[in-house]
Amino acid sequence: MQGAIARVCVVVVAAILNHPLLFPQENTTLPDQDKELMARMREHEEKLEMEQAKLEKELSQLESKQEESSSEDGYSWYFWSTLSFVIFFTIELYRVDLTDTEIKPVEDEDVFSESGSVTPRTMVLDKDVLSNFCDKCMYTSSHENWRVREFVEGFADDLLESLRSVCDRDADMEVGDFVGIGSMFESWKVCKPLMCDLIVPFSPPDPYSFQFHLWCSPSSDVPPGLQGCGKIKVTKFGENEKGCLCGSANMGDDMLCLLHSRNDTPKVDHSPDELLCSRNTPFLAKDQVMKWFQISVTKAWGRISHKYDFEVTFRNLDAAGALTIRFRSGKVIMLNIIPVVQLEDTDAYFVSHFPSDCDSPPDPYWPLSFAVYEKNLLKHFAKRLPQNSCHLHCLQIVTFLHRKQTGLTGKSALTNYHLKTALLHLLLSKKPSVWGVESMEHRLRDLLSFLQRSLQEKRLHHVLIGNSKVPGDVQVPLIIRKAEPINLLRPLVLQRELHAATVRHFTKC
Structure with missing residues (x-):
């Protein structure tokens, strides 16, 4: 035993x-x-x-x-x-x-927290992967983006010149020169297909002009839910005045009116429909403007299409100038030509629609865009940040992840504009010296943390409206700098399901 x-x-x-x-x-x-x-x-x-x-x-x-x-x-x-x-x-x-x-081995699931989400602190950031991403997706695409911008600018010049030729100078709206905005013209575009956004200002024919009623004006009647919008009233010169004496009195042949010439002929009055106004109102209507612009662009392209060896189609009938340019080689370029109204002599523009927006404010309310000032703000930082700074790289990485997640789970309330706004807030709050290329990992964590906190608090203020930190040389209009800040995430406060879906979208990026 x-x-x-x-x-x-x-x-x-x-x-x-x-x-x-x-x-x-x-x-x-x-x-x-x-x-x-x-x-x-x-x-x-x-x-x-x-x-x-x-x-x-x-x-x-x-x-x-x-x-x-x-x-x-x-x-x-x-x-x-x-x-x-x-x-x-x-x-x-x-x-x-x-x-x-x-x-x-450590995989994506290993860095999730108990709630099933990735936090900026627990997320694994590999410097080699980030560097490789920048080399392949950013540096190599800069030359191609420059070539696309050059082509788009030349094509837009030709198209708008053709558009002016098909318009009646005495009856139709007068179209100005385009201005490039958005990621493609701010040098942080990384995703394909390539898309360029151009805004095209227009003005009414003589003797008409625009009057503006902003949401932040003292006598504003814009609803609280439409902050950042305004109404555009079409007025006729002298209709609010008693009139000129030269037309009601015999002043003799020796007297000359400084306002009117002897050769002036009476201008033909236009109906509200001809002036693109809402029915029975003097206010400019976005729907009318988009119909007019789409018809005009179609006629303009018909005049010059024989000169080009590619196909141009309307990508979205609800957006006036959402065009798709398709070459014989199969290459595609997206082009958004957006009709806008310039706010007096500023670089702020009332836009008929934003390309990324699913829902636009109802007529006669027009959203106000500060895209030109935002582009100037990025240029302001570019002059003061270290050489080869990482601020645009961080934005490119986050927008790339956002786009990939959108392809998997669909759209959410989070847009690229929110991501850019978050970056601009960080640029205003941090010293220029901390944005060196060697600090990309830390700044990327800061950006993700800022976005996470904004979603939790359901608050992300517009970077230019009511923000005293904006440098004076950006020249934001005084009425905008003194306005109350606008919360870009206000829809998430009112819609709990949308907020929950957006948080899930962000944590899975």
């Missing part, structure tokens, strides 16, 4: 000492480069193998000297063998669990 127990114990000890759990053949949890440690492990393993051989030899000698065991001893042997099998099986199961938990 005692001999059988001794034999079993020897076998169990030898098996445990030689088991892969304690001394694995390949130590995958240790770095391969630690040669000294691996050598010591192999030496220790060889000693254990020698010890096991010695124990097996002694066991065989004991068996040769031992007489045939009794039946009780036989049953004991079966009992201890079974027990040994159970011990080995338990150790094997534990070894599998331990291997799965300790040796499994």
